[in-house]
Amino acid sequence: MPQAQTVQLRRSRGPWPFITWRVFQGLDQDLIVWRSRHHRKRLPIRPRGVSARPPINLLRCLWMPAELNWWIGVVFALGSLCFLIGSLLSLSPPVSMRFGLATADLNAIFFIGSIPFTTAAYLQLLQAANSGSIESLRQRPRERLPAGRLRAEPARFHWFGWKPADIGWLSCALQFPGTLLFNINTFNGMRAGLGWTQQEVLIWIPDVLGSVLFLLSGALAFMEAGHAYWSWKPGHLSWWVTLINLIGCIGFMLAAINGTILPSTHAQADASLSLVYTAVGAMGFLIGSLLMLPESLIPS
Secondary structure, eight states, X not given: OOOOOOEEEXXXXXXXXXXXXXXXXXXXXXXXXXXXXXXXHTOOOOOTTOOSOOOOOGGGGGOOTTOHHHHHHHHHHHHHHHHHHXXXXXXXXXXXXXXXXXXXXXXXXXXXXXXXHHHHHHHHHHHHHTSOOTTHHHHSOOEEETTTEEEOOOSSOOXXXXXXXXXXXXXXXXXXXXXXXXXHHHHHHTOOSOOHHHHIIIIIHHHHHHHHHHHHHHHHHHHHHHTSSSOOOTTOHHHHHHHHHHHHXXXXXXXXXXXXXXXXXXXBTTHHHHHHHHHHHHHHHHHHHHHHHHHTTSOO
């Protein structure tokens, strides 16, 4: 039976105005580490003073259907793979022709890939909305976990939540509507015969707005993992996950910039470069998503 205990805050830090790292001290004088990303995703934390990681069976991360993090990583990876395949095939017309794929088929691959993106983004938002508040660590009974952690359960279930002061929730809340805009962008990309105004409003503007939201979300996630606006923590897997995802967000942003529709030709400003950056963005999200699988096992 979990026992309530009084804890006192000893230290805290994070990128202003957010707090992403706290150290509490319990009545037993043990120091308890709280990290925003680890609390939100229920990730393992390496005990203080322990430098070596215990041996981990990484094959376990290939099949962990009971873990929501596993589903988020796998579904994000699926969407990323579709975007990567669509980009590479679009950049290689001979290969596309060999497989009998027309432009409409390639555009459909992007739309199919946008659906797992939206699904995973919502699962991540749902996870953040129900992670429990920092206040509950002090006021509610809680479970003491290995490695000096505390886990707080939310008072009730939330479908979306509202935690604008929580950097993790805010990152997820920005990314989810960004994926919805990509749904609109890629769906309209399958429509033929659109004029310049229609392409701008239905394809390019949702692409740019979605990319901006992704970039903001990726930057907040990176700051959350590093507890600062900029950090260098190559020994932490979560830092690599968020850094590589941020690179992917930059790739999508550059793809949108180069994908603007010119009124004179009704074509993209630089279609090839836009596809290259889309491939970079997809590769970043694919690698970052796959790294989320061992992140659930490896203490950091």
